[in-house]
Amino acid sequence: MSEEKIAMSSAERRASLSLAGIFGLRMLGLFLILPVLSLYAHDLAGSTPLLVGMAIGAYGLTQALLQIPFGAASDRLGRKPVIAFGLVLFAVGSAVAAAADSIYLLLLGRILQGAGAIGAAVIALVADLTREETRTRAMALIGMTIGVSFAVSLVLGPTLAHWIGVPGIFWLTAVLSVGAIGVVFLVVPEPEHSGRHRDAELSREMLGGILRDPTLLRLDFGIFALHLVLTALFVVVPPLLVEELGLTTSRQWLLYLPVVLVSFVLMFPLVFLAEARRFMQPVFVGAIVTLAAALLLLVWLPVGIWTVGLALVAFFTGFNVLEASLPSLISKAAPAAAKGTAVGVYNVAEFFGAFLGGTLGGWASGVYGPEGVFLIGAVMALVWLGVALSGPVPHHVSTRMMAVGALDQGEAQALERALRKVEGVVEARVFADEGTAYCKVDRQRLDEASLSEAMDWARAEAEAAG
Known part of the structure; x- marks a missing residue:
């Protein structure tokens, strides 16, 4: 199974x-x-x-x-x-x-x-x-x-x-x-x-519940803040590289390439710790802190190739960890049968963040210069830190989708009850119209044999009805 x-x-x-x-x-x-x-x-x-x-x-x-x-x-x-x-x-x-x-x-x-x-x-x-x-x-x-x-x-x-x-x-x-x-x-x-x-x-009937879920709203705010900060950063960093460091456009890859490579190397063990070792809370919070610290470094440290490079490595390490973790957390937090709706709202928040980041970054750069943009980004990251700490990260569960065939409503409800009794199944929903069962499971505790037994019964019922 x-x-x-x-x-x-x-x-x-x-x-x-x-x-x-x-x-x-x-x-x-x-x-x-x-x-x-x-x-x-x-x-x-x-x-x-x-x-x-x-x-x-x-x-x-x-x-x-x-x-x-x-x-x-x-x-x-x-x-x-x-x-x-x-x-x-x-x-x-x-x-x-x-x-x-x-x-x-x-x-x-x-x-x-x-x-x-x-x-x-x-x-x-x-x-x-x-x-x-x-x-x-x-x-x-x-x-x-x-x-x-x-x-x-x-x-x-x-x-x-x-x-x-x-x-x-x-x-x-x-x-x-x-x-x-x-x-x-x-x-x-x-x-x-x-x-x-x-x-x-996205399912309209599930939209209201998703918009009222505090855990999902915290994650939506997170992706909004992350892409706001990222887009604002790119309003001012390219001109900064040219005007302060003398890196023409043709040579900026010399900075971006090591920044990308080092940040990816640093990201992978952190994501492994978060997912495989179940240290999501400290890794997630630490990545937000790293994001804020990187932006503050760009405000406080004198502009130089090494200081900017160090700050960008820190920024993109935090960014990559958060960009990888947030979709996983959305999947964990969303109700078993409403993942598509939760992801739809999440994507809207992401793109609004990008729009507002560019607009806010452009305004701040004209009024306060690059340091103003970095400072606003740091403040946004710290606000996000407060939002993230206001509640726990979702439990380590994953969604299991299984085709069950054509069941009537009574059989679907019976299967739901059977699935909920399986060890390691945290949540179960069965939709007769779709012929699909959705389960939230804790893989470390899941009784695969009992789950298979329940599904075999459902499929036998569906075949008999057919």
């Missing part, structure tokens, strides 16, 4: 890899511009620090507003057409940004880029194309591509800006987006049917 014992089929692997590639390329297009956009935008007609910051974070506003509507539209109009439409919007936005000769056109381009909010539709298509027992791995693959895209962009963005210019990066992302449309229709398999997946999609 263990999810790890069930191998992905070739169709599931093809679907997971192709959709992860589409999602990763789109995120790469957004991330590549982060290390170079503030320098480029300052030279455009009509530019002000506030408008530059807004241009950096503007994609987050339309992402946040349209993520859920795109997911709902994919239920009615089909996954692939909605994904293709989002990629077209992203390509058009990239083209507008590439051709922009003023800050206002750049801002419009970034808004259009964000309007191609295909995340929810991609996740729903992954759910259509995978079984319950293999879906978690497919989702993890998409999450991994986002992390890799961000790390690669820090090194590749400045290098590409030197070779082809910032407009060239925008044109490149436009071309890649058009190519991704071909992948959607030619490579991604056609789902046999599209249905509701409570683990992957």
